[in-house]
Amino acid sequence: MNSAELLQFVASGLQNGAVYALVALGFTLVYASTGIINFAQGEFFMLGGMLAVAGVRAGLPLPFAALASVVLTASIGLLFERVALRPRRDSGPTVLIIITIGGSMVMKSLARHAFGPNELSLPPFSPGVPIVFAGASIDRQVLWIWGLTIVAVVALTFLYSKTKLGRAMRACSLSHDAARLMGIDTARVVMISFGLAAALGALGGVAVAPLTQTAFDVGSRAGLKGFAAAILGGLGNPIAAVVGGLVLGLLESLSVAFISSTYKDAISLVVLLAVLFLRPQGLLGKSRREKV
Amino acid sequence: MKGQLKALLATVLILALCTFSLAGCAKGDGGAAGSGTGDSQAKDPYIVGAVLSLTGSYAGLGAPEQNAIEMEVARINEAGGIKGHPLKVIYEDDGTDPAKAVAATARLIDQENVIAIIGATGTGQSMGMRTEVDRAALPQVSVAGGTVITSDFDPLVFQTPWSNSLVVPYTMAYLKKQGITKIAIVTDTGGFGADGQAVLKAQAPKAGITITTAQTFNPGDTDMTSQLTKVKGTDSQAVVMWTAGKEAAIVAKNMLQLGMKVPLYGSHGNARTEFVEGAGAAAEGFHFAAGKILVPESYGEGTPAYEVATDFVKRYTAAYGKAPDTFAGHAYDAVNLIASAMGRLDEGFTSEELRAEIEKTSGFVGIGGTFTFSATDHNGLSAGDLVMYRVENGNWIVEK
Numbered sequence: 001m002n003s004a005e006l007l008q009f010v011a012s013g014l015q016n017g018a019v020y021a022l023v024a025l026g027f028t029l030v031y032a033s034t035g036i037i038n039f040a041q042g043e044f045f046m047l048g049g050m051l052a053v054a055g056v057r058a059g060l061p062l063p064f065a066a067l068a069s070v071v072l073t074a075s076i077g078l079l080f081e082r083v084a085l086r087p088r089r090d091s092g093p094t095v096l097i098i099i100t101i102g103g104s105m106v107m108k109s110l111a112r113h114a115f116g117p118n119e120l121s122l123p124p125f126s127p128g129v130p131i132v133f134a135g136a137s138i139d140r141q142v143l144w145i146w147g148l149t150i151v152a153v154v155a156l157t158f159l160y161s162k163t164k165l166g167r168a169m170r171a172c173s174l175s176h177d178a179a180r181l182m183g184i185d186t187a188r189v190v191m192i193s194f195g196l197a198a199a200l201g202a203l204g205g206v207a208v209a210p211l212t213q214t215a216f217d218v219g220s221r222a223g224l225k226g227f228a229a230a231i232l233g234g235l236g237n238p239i240a241a242v243v244g245g246l247v248l249g250l251l252e253s254l255s256v257a258f259i260s261s262t263y264k265d266a267i268s269l270v271v272l273l274a275v276l277f278l279r280p281q282g283l284l285g286k287s288r289r290e291k292v
Numbered sequence: 293m294k295g296q297l298k299a300l301l302a303t304v305l306i307l308a309l310c311t312f313s314l315a316g317c318a319k320g321d322g323g324a325a326g327s328g329t330g331d332s333q334a335k336d337p338y339i340v341g342a343v344l345s346l347t348g349s350y351a352g353l354g355a356p357e358q359n360a361i362e363m364e365v366a367r368i369n370e371a372g373g374i375k376g377h378p379l380k381v382i383y384e385d386d387g388t389d390p391a392k393a394v395a396a397t398a399r400l401i402d403q404e405n406v407i408a409i410i411g412a413t414g415t416g417q418s419m420g421m422r423t424e425v426d427r428a429a430l431p432q433v434s435v436a437g438g439t440v441i442t443s444d445f446d447p448l449v450f451q452t453p454w455s456n457s458l459v460v461p462y463t464m465a466y467l468k469k470q471g472i473t474k475i476a477i478v479t480d481t482g483g484f485g486a487d488g489q490a491v492l493k494a495q496a497p498k499a500g501i502t503i504t505t506a507q508t509f510n511p512g513d514t515d516m517t518s519q520l521t522k523v524k525g526t527d528s529q530a531v532v533m534w535t536a537g538k539e540a541a542i543v544a545k546n547m548l549q550l551g552m553k554v555p556l557y558g559s560h561g562n563a564r565t566e567f568v569e570g571a572g573a574a575a576e577g578f579h580f581a582a583g584k585i586l587v588p589e590s591y592g593e594g595t596p597a598y599e600v601a602t603d604f605v606k607r608y609t610a611a612y613g614k615a616p617d618t619f620a621g622h623a624y625d626a627v628n629l630i631a632s633a634m635g636r637l638d639e640g641f642t643s644e645e646l647r648a649e650i651e652k653t654s655g656f657v658g659i660g661g662t663f664t665f666s667a668t669d670h671n672g673l674s675a676g677d678l679v680m681y682r683v684e685n686g687n688w689i690v691e692k
Binding site: 005008009011012013015016019112116117118119121130132137138139208211212213215216217218221252253256257261262264265 | 346347348349351352354355481507508509510512514515517518519521522524525538541542545548549550551566569570572
């Protein structure tokens with residue numbers, strides 16, 4: 001294998017990895033503020049792509065359709081939290097997790113009815129021939145995916161560390177009761193984190209649709225990969241989610257390069273399990289030793 | 293705290309497994325939606341079950357199949373049914389999941405008392421249903437393209453699409469004619485792709501073709517540049533792809549992205565407008581072998597097959613606003629093969645008599661071609677029913 005081929009494998013891994021990362025960020029955000037895994041996260045990814053296609057088909061210019069789809073999906077995320085989860089928020093995490101699974105099935109079925117069973121295409125953000133870099137060729141859309149992922153991570157890190165809302169979110173992740181006693185409106189924080197998670201999922205869905213087409217059923221796989229990435233990196237921290245996503249993408253791609261394309265998913269899952277045995281908190285997760 | 297964390301992770305892993313099995317679980321539009329039952333007729337309806345993938349990754353195939361069956365059932369019943377008996381088809385959605393196809397078949401047999409079964413859409417699902425079909429000993433007409441459905445012979449099971457064992461040698465003969473002797477194959481790990489890979493590997497030596505590398509991808513994968521980079525590192529003269537999923541468009545696009553100059557050949561699984569739309573410029577020059585329905589003129593104008601096909605295209609387009617694809621054609625053939633066998637039998641026939649009568653089908657002019665079944669051939673088609681297509685300016689052109 002020459003260096004150009006190796007670089008191509010790495011580029012391919014980072015491309016998939018960035019998409020996994022965007023979905024993983026959504027898992028992480030919701031987990032940080034509620035302590036639950038939102039299994040509807042993959043459906044936000046699906047909605048992002050599908051609503052953007054619907055927008056383009058309705059005659060909206062592409063950038064506007066993409067933006068509208070992210071905003072709309074974020075509103076769906078807010079609504080989902082308000083309508084489906086908040087009324088049962090005192091029921092414990094298991095009930096809430098099951099509600100998110102139910103929510104994902106509802107969203108998927110509705111999308112199947114609204115948009116039909118077939119795959120739909122979204123035009124590329126900036127059409128043109130692929131960019132060749134040291135022998136590896138990279139689709140222009142991949143640069144968009146990378147760019148949007150970086151913007152999302154920087155914005156989230158800023159939000160977490162520098163804003164009042166971010167501090168409120170971190171407080172909620174440590175203890176809801178304490179946060180509430182400190183005067184933080186925890187219900188609002190949870191709802192906003194669902195909205196943001198939905199927006200991130202949608203961003204991934206919109207960015208990848210021009211490369212892969214989209215369909216009503218892409219959410220399950222996206223959710224599963226994003227979830228694996230979030231666990232691999234360590235739940236609760238945006239940088240860890242991104243690292244998890246990229247590592248997972250690279251693992252898959254390098255499995256194809258050096259072992260076999262047939263077993264790439266199995267290999268990446270075995271590595272995921274191994275990491276969990278050795279470091280249950282994930283690659284970058286802090287082991288949870290809370291001070292009392 | 294550590295124990296709690298472990299408990300959480302365990303829950304989370306179990307849930308992850310649940311979502312695996314839930315994938316494609318969402319029920320589609322009422323799978324059991326009835327069809328034209330022809331209430332005015334006094335005689336009991338003949339009830340046939342149809343197990344189709346209305347959701348999941350083959351949803352794009354199952355929907356036109358259901359359309360075609362509904363249209364044909366309505367036509368048959370408007371014309372007075374089968375010797376006065378209305379035909380009734382009960383639909384079940386298998387969610388592109390073999391396990392659900394088995395459950396759906398059991399339900400159709402035990403609760404609906406069906407006399408024959410159409411389906412499934414996918415090869416894995418069709419094979420999964422077999423134990424139930426054998427248990428009830430009723431005829432199954434599959435609309436899936438895997439060779440294994442009829443090569444792993446079961447007297448009860450028929451198949452309407454061109455099987456891979458028909459299409460692979462046809463494609464290889466065409467490659468050979470183009471002077472291509474070294475190919476790389478890229479297949480999906482689902483039933484159709486796995487079957488295609490096995491047949492390709494078995495047929496290649498007979499055709500004098502060498503397979504340089506065999507790459508696979510999973511249904512749902514979103515990027516195949518890794519596999520294609522492996523292909524690029526070989527001296528293959530063409531890439532042959534065997535998949536019926538939406539990933540086909542990604543393979544075509546990734547080849548263009550990597551600047552690969554070798555031609556891409558597909559299969560009858562790619563005879564969908566969504567592929568051409570999805571791959572865009574990357575679809576140009578794409579070759580695939582399929583039946584003649586995509587360009588009805590290739591049946592030969594004025595022939596009975598041409599009349600049947602143009603009539604079907606006209607009625608389907610009027611009913612659903614778009615031309616039928618090959619999958620609609622397979623379902624048309626399945627329902628009409630069953631209905632015509634029923635029409636040849638006296639009233640009160642049994643499942644076994646129906647099976648034997650379907651097997652006697654000879655020279656039935658359908659959409660997939662002209663069917664002649666025998667006690668050893670339950671596919672009934674021949675290479676003469678295939679043509680090679682090429683994509684040009686986003687349209688299908690018949691390659692001479």
